[in-house]
Amino acid sequence: MSPVHAVRKPEPDAERSAADLAARAARGDRDAFGDLFRLYAPMVHGILLARAPAAEVRDLMQDVFVLALEKLGSLRDADAFGGWLAMIARNRTVDFHRRRSHRKTTPLETEVAVSDPDRAEVEELLEAIRALPATYAETLVLRLVEGMSGPEIAARVGMKPESVRVNLHRGMAMLRERLRGERS
Numbered sequence: 514m515s516p517v518h519a520v521r522k523p524e525p526d527a528e529r530s531a532a533d534l535a536a537r538a539a540r541g542d543r544d545a546f547g548d549l550f551r552l553y554a555p556m557v558h559g560i561l562l563a564r565a566p567a568a569e570v571r572d573l574m575q576d577v578f579v580l581a582l583e584k585l586g587s588l589r590d591a592d593a594f595g596g597w598l599a600m601i602a603r604n605r606t607v608d609f610h611r612r613r614s615h616r617k618t619t620p621l622e623t624e625v626a627v628s629d630p631d632r633a634e635v636e637e638l639l640e641a642i643r644a645l646p647a648t649y650a651e652t653l654v655l656r657l658v659e660g661m662s663g664p665e666i667a668a669r670v671g672m673k674p675e676s677v678r679v680n681l682h683r684g685m686a687m688l689r690e691r692l693r694g695e696r697s
Contacts, residue, residue, distance in 0.1 A: 535594040539585045546585075550578055553595065556669040557602045559655035563643060564606035567636070573609060577602045596671025603647075641691050642684075649684030656681055 531552060537545035557577050561570045581598055588597055642650050642657075655661045655670075663681060667674040 531594050532591040535585070535588065535591040538582075539588060539591070546582060549594070553598055553669060554578075555659040555661060556595070556655060556666075557598060559659040559661070560599055560602040560651050560670075561606060562639070562658060563650040563654040564603070564647065565609055567639065569609065573602075573605055577605050580605070593671060595669045599670045638692075641688060641695065644691065645684055645687050649680055649687060652677060652680040653684045653688065 531549065534545045534549045534552070538549055554574070557574055558570060561573045561577070565573055577598070581601055584601075588594065639654075639658075642653050644650075645653070651670075652666060655666045656663070661669070663677045664674055666672070667677045670677075672680075
């Protein structure tokens with residue numbers, strides 16, 4: 514065998530484990546944190562979208578990753594990075610709603626017309642999903658909006674695949690019922 518064939522190709526960045534990336538990022542490797550961002554951004558986006566207004570998600574997402582970067586040194590088990598990051602996202606939405614409830618707001622006098630009927634339908638569906646219990650709403654958004662598979666959701670959020678399957682099944686049943694009730 515020629516020496517060229519004996520050289521082993523390095524593993525692509527995408528195949529590195531999240532735990533390895535988290536451990537490297539905790540030691541200050543910004544590229545590893547960038548890889549974690551690309552790997553977990555859909556999960557964080559989905560969690561936030563399930564719990565906060567769509568217009569706020571981008572800013573909240575930035576807050577979540579900045580906080581994660583600041584606190585990464587406190588993560589004791591790099592294998593738990595996904596669940597830890599999901600909890601930061603959930604807590605960030607709680608903080609958002611708490612601060613929002615303390616602000617004085619003035620209701621709009623007129624109803625704002627929606628010029629894009631498809632967008633209006635999506636917003637209506639998203640509101641129906643948000644009205645479900647948080648566990649089901651989060652799992653449904655990760656599946657339906659972010660396009661993650663059940664096993665991907667389980668791996669990223671730190672749940673058992675069976676739990677994700679149950680949440681998706683029950684959440685879809687509740688969503689169908691809610692949508693039927695709204696159309697009656």
